[in-house]
Each structure stands twice: as structure tokens, then as C-alpha cells.
Amino acid sequence: MEGVITGAFARALEADRDRFNARFAMARRSTPRLDPAAFTEHLRVTVSPIVEAVHKASPEKVSGTVDALYDVSLDLIGRDMLGPQSRYPSMNEGWNSLLPEVGHLIAVSPRPVIAAVSNMLYNLSVMAGTRPSEWVEVMKWMAPYCNEDVPLFMQAGEVVAWRCGMAQYRGSALQTCRKMDPGWVRAALGIPDSKDAPAIDEILTRIENDPWLHPSHAALADDGKQLRIVAVVGAFRGFGGQLISPPGVTLSDGQFMVSDSENSWALYADAYGSVMLRNGPAMPGKKKPAGQFSIGQGGKVSAGKITADFPELQDFTSFTSNDTTLAVTLSASHSVYLVAMQ
């Protein structure tokens, strides 16, 4: 019947009706805008399929799961993080499409899995330049590879977060991949399998050595690389970016640091994406390139014996580089231009 919660979920709610009602009433006291109709709809449309999935995997875990889902729903809907008023649409995507696919994992450890998925999607949502919807899709794909192993699922989530733009986790994600089954790694990183493909260890080594080698191409021959602008990072704060004035770029302990007139950020970037993490007030660093790159008049970039012209970079105000990437800033831009062999 349309609009009615049935099955295991209905039984669990009925068994503890007074307590669930009291929890809603308590939550509504601190969040008066919590709408009973919207919450009921959320239970019916979003929570019910998750509970059914858990029931299918492990009927005795339904009660604990309902408890956790109910509490977390109250909390997140009350804060406009989930439900029709959500500020983070990918949170709804995760609850509607990923959680019903991982009922077997929720049954093992209800609250931790629900919390992990919700928190991950929140963190991806608030980080500019990342792709939370892609994370949901890839994790649905990864779920069968994790069986009922919650820690393995969490590790998959971390690796896939890197794949979805969290470049700062590149190192730890690659370390995790080194320990995993090749099939798991291919699924997590989107590396196609073929008879001629090198071993997964070889592919991971290539990725480690070249941050601009996209894992989906890592199994292919290393031909045709040339100097390119591989990423443009940062934007004016007035347009939703972080920077208040055209920035400068330096290198500090091998880390790109971007500074505007107020603050500094650590810049992480690779083939999966780029992010800037606030570091506090502007800090000094080396502007002199530590790597093989240089840039000269007219935007001529050299990397060893290879050169290329980038007229759009001719008005550069600062530049620095590491072994693989040249970072350049311009007088009339709130972005950092990254040049690398790709």
C-alpha cells in the first residue's frame, strides 16, 4: 500500500513505538522546524529500503539498524544535511542508492557504517573540487568486493575518496592499494584489466612516480607525453573560490604553498583532482624551482630538454616546481596554473 511502512521496518518501529516517538519529540524541541510529514516520508522512502536490505542479510540486526538509522536521520534532517532540505544533495544520494546496496555491511556494524558513509559524503561535499556523486557510484561497485568486511569497506572508501578528488590522500591510498588484492585495486581505481596489462604492482609504481598519470591509463604504453597545463586551481573568493587576491606560489618542504594577501594554503594536485587546504597566515617558502622546470619570457616552459610555449602564462608573477610539476601564478588571475608532462 502506497505511503505505508511495512515489513521488518514496521515491526521494529511498532515494537518501540513510545521510545521512537519520544526521540522525535525530543529532537523537535531543539529543532522546531523538524517536519513530521517530511520525516515520515524520509522513513518510508529512504530508510525503509535500507532496513529491508539489512533484514535480507541478517534479520536479527534489524532492531539495532533501525535505532541507528532513526537517530542519525533525526540528527541530519534537523540540520538540513539530509532529506528534502539538504544542503548536500550527495548525502541523499548516498542514503538512497548506496546504503541499500550495503545492507550486508550495515548488518555487521550498523552505526559505524551509516556514520562512515554519511561523514564521508559530508566531507566530500564541503571540499571544493571533489566529486561526491562519483564516490557513491564507485562504492556501489566496490561493495561486493568487501563481502562483510567493514574495515575493508572503509579502506575502499578512503581510496575511492582519493579517486574522487581528495588529492591529499594520494600517499595513504597508494599504500593501502599495495596491500590489497589486484581485483580490488583495479575496481577501486578504475584500472581496466587486459591480458597485456602489466602486474598491478608495476602499475602502482608508475602511478607513484607520476602524479599526472591517470590510473585508467597507467596500464598503457608511456608514449606521446608532452608539456601541458594539467590543472588550474583556485578561484576568486567572490566567485566561490578561496582567494581574495591574485596569489603567489612557493615550495615548502616539497609542498606547494599558495598565498594571497591574507592566508596561505597547501596545494595538493594529481591526475584525479586538486584541492587547497588552508594553512593559516601566509608563510615563507622557496620560490626557486627545486625540480627540472623553469619558465621564461613569453611563457616558455622548459623541463630538461623539452620546451613548450604557453602564452597564457607570460605575465607570471611567481613560479616554483618540484620533480614533476611547475606551479605558476599570474598578475591578473586568482588561480594557480600547474604544468607537467602528460
Add this chain to the structure above:
Amino acid sequence: MDTPGIFTSLFRKVSDSPTNPHPAQPAKTFDVADLYRGPVADTTADAGAALPLDEKLRQAYFWVVNNAIISPFYDIEYNDGPPQTFTFGDSKSRLTLPSGQSYSSFVLMPLLNLAVQRRCLLVGGPGRGKTASAILMAVLAGYSLRDVKRAIQHGQPQMTISDLLGNPLPSDLVTAKKMEDVTISWRKWLGMRVKIIDEYNRIPTRTQSALLTVMSDNYAEILDHIYECPDAAWYLTANDDGGGGTYQVIEALRDRIDVVVKALHFNPRFLGELLSRIEEGIKPEEIVPAQVTFNEAEIDRMKKEVLGVRLPDELRRRIEFFTSQFEFFEQAANQFEYKTKDTIKLSSVDFNAVAALDTGKDKVKDLGQQTRNGFSVRALMTSLVFIKAIAYFRGSPEVELEDVRQVLPFVLHDKLAPNHNAPFFEQQGNAVYRVDRIGWIRQLFDLACAEYDRLSLDRDDPVTALEKDMVKGLEGVSESEARGRLVKIERLLNEWSKGRKVYGPMFDDILKLKYMHQRVGNYLRWLKWKG
């Protein structure tokens, strides 16, 4: 980098915004685990372990005051700067708006009691939430509401030792040839980490004695069988702590109570809150969030962490100075060591008769005049534990003066007996202290601190200087140096003996000097013997 600042929790179901914020250390590295931290708190044991326990304790406090106990009183006041004060009425009643985060004693002290596993007495009129508060503390300790309710010991005039502790199995009583053959069915509450004794002043005296053994020595005994109880946080309730219960509470039992908290009145301005709870069927003890419940290991760890809070030497000295005010009683004996209120108590001579003897001292200025007793060692130990506990709760690595000032009245409430005949209480505006024991103890501490400052003891304390030498030990000290120390002690005593009045702190200092003189003197004798 401030990655964790971005990734770590902005929100939690349990409000963390009002917990006492301290300047956060900027994180230098990020942790991949930050990816899974965020608005939804994971409440598993592993996840809970990641949250500092003092933070969890504050979360528990704020959950209780915001959702469970309607106690809109901020009587434990802290100030970050000068507070605003207002006076009302002809009696010039003063209200302070604290400039720092302040707390309700009715919630905070029981919570600290849970953290340090001590014994808390909740007193107040019927229906003020004493038992409900105790139940809530047990639920916060991880027990199910059903178990907690079953484990409450309700004091009543017919309560027997068997009711309290357990029974021998009847069949064994018939067949057993030796006491060891009798199996005892112990009451379940004895094994719990939170123990609730409701209306303890309605328990018959004999049963109170059995309760005393459990409270003080952590074991129960029936027919030569012993049940060892775990460390526990005790909550006792009484409608009337002034001896108005069905039975007089035996003094030893009263003495075992570490902290006394009063259930304040219900402010009718909060009736709407009460009404909505009734209408919506909300019973806070049934919906305590798992994020604020503690398991046994966490409670044990919290207790250790509390004891690890540092008490600075300067504060310790102030506590010593305050404590020294009360035991000294000049007219009690000829020999210095026995010039104490304890001597009078043991003599069965009327306290007031001895107190009336004139010593020529200013009886208002002498704080010792205001009490009929001094501190017991137990009271001092309890004070130190709760002082550390409140500093821990506030997220401070070391005790501050205000921590001492705020905690002492609750610990000493039943420990320091006022001498209502003291001239202090006759002075204008002081009669109220005959009734308001919390305020009285707090002002005692304030007066002691003022005197301590007047004497500049932080800067110039000759006994502390001599103590520092003693702490270094006597090994390797030459005869001439030892003699020099003796001379210093004797000079100080000589100097002090020229004064005309002796007060409590000087009495304890004199005895300390005598102790040091003996130790150095013995060392000298040993040096001579050694040749």
C-alpha cells in the same frame, strides 16, 4: 594544515558547541581517519576511544542540562573577566552574571562523582529529582534503565540486612554442616559500578551498619561469606539531611559521604518545559544517547586521568593555609600537639564552655572560631580528588584557584561543623551563613585567601623555604650545615614566640618546625655517633 579543522566534526547529535572550548592546536598533519569523522558521531567503543574523555564528560553534562534535568541554576560560577553584579531589595541580595562558563551543581557534582567513583548525597525536598538524577547517572554509566531501577535500594523502616545484601539459600541452611556449605544469594546491585540508595535516612540503624561496611570497605558479609564489590559511584538521597529521617544516620556513615549536593527548587517559569514533556511522553532517562554513556574501562581511565591533573604548589599551599585555620584550639591543652578541637571532642567537656575562655584573640578574625571541628584526612583527600575532577571537566591540565573555591563547599558541606555561637555569625549580614552552608564555606575560603595574600605567603613563607631544604634530604649534609639548619628553625621559632597571638596556620607551622628540628637533630646525633 587545518585539514582536520575542515574534516572533523562540525556537528554532533550531542551538542558539543557549549563544551568548554580551549584554543585548538593547529594540526600539522592530516589523518586518513578524518575522512570518516563528521556530523555523525560513531558511538562504538573504538570510536569513543578517539574522543577525549573530558570532552565526553562535558558532552554528557550539557546533554543532561539541556535535555534531561531542568536545573536552570548556575551556582558554580566561573569568570573570564569582571562579572556584572546587581543588587535587589532592602536586603541587598546580590546576583552575579558570570563572565565565564558556569555550571549547575545539581548536575555537575553527581557527574564528577561518577568520574571519580566516590559517594554523593543528594538532599532536598520530595519530588525535586534527586532519584531521577541518580538514575540518570547510572544510565550514563552504561546500565540499562531496567537494571538500574531494579538495583535501587529504597530505604524503609523495615529494611533488613538480608534485604540489603542477600540471603542464604534456605535449602542450604537446613542441610549445611559448616558455614562454608551455605550458598549466599547476593543482591545484584552489589556488583554494579553505580549504586543508588534512595532515602538512606529511612534505613534502620543496624542495616545502616551493614551499608557502612559496603560503602567504606567495598565488601559485604553474611554468615562469614564475603562478597567483594567493585569500585563504584554511590548516590544516596535524603529528603532531610538534618536528622529528620525516620532513623538518625550513624555518624560513620555520614562521614563516608564525600560530596553533598542540594536539589534546588523548581522554577515555575519552566512549567512549559515540564508540560511538553508530559504531553510528548518524553522520559529523558529512556533516551540517553549512546555518545554520552561511558563503559567501565572509560570510567576507570577517566578516574586515572582526573588524578593526573596537576595541583600547582602555590595552590596546594593555599589549601594548606585554609585547612590550618580550623583544628587549632588554644585552650584545649597545655602541650602544643594537643591544642586541638579533637582534644575537646574526646574529653566530653562542653565545647561552648571551653570556647568561652578568653584568649585575647580577635574572635571574628580567627576563622577557626567559626567551626566546631577541623578537617579529617578523608575530607582532605576527597577535596583534592574533586578539585582535580572539576579542573579535568573544564579541560584544564592543572587546577586553578577558582576550582578549589567552587568545589570545597560541596565536599565540606557535612564535614565542617559550624559553631553557631561564634561572634562571626552575630555580625551584621552574617546570620544568613547559619543557614547557607555552601555560602559560608565559600566565604571562609575567601577570607583565608585574603589573609594569605595579606601575609604575602606566596612570596615570603619561611617554613616553605626550610621545607625545600628538607625535601632535598639529609644524606651528605655536613655537620655544620645541619647545625645551620637547626639554628634557622630555632631563630624562626624565637621570632614567632615574641608575638602575642597564635592562630591555626601558625600552630601547624610551629609543629612542622618542631618536626623538622627533630629530624635534623636526629641526623646530627647520628653523625656524632658515626664519628
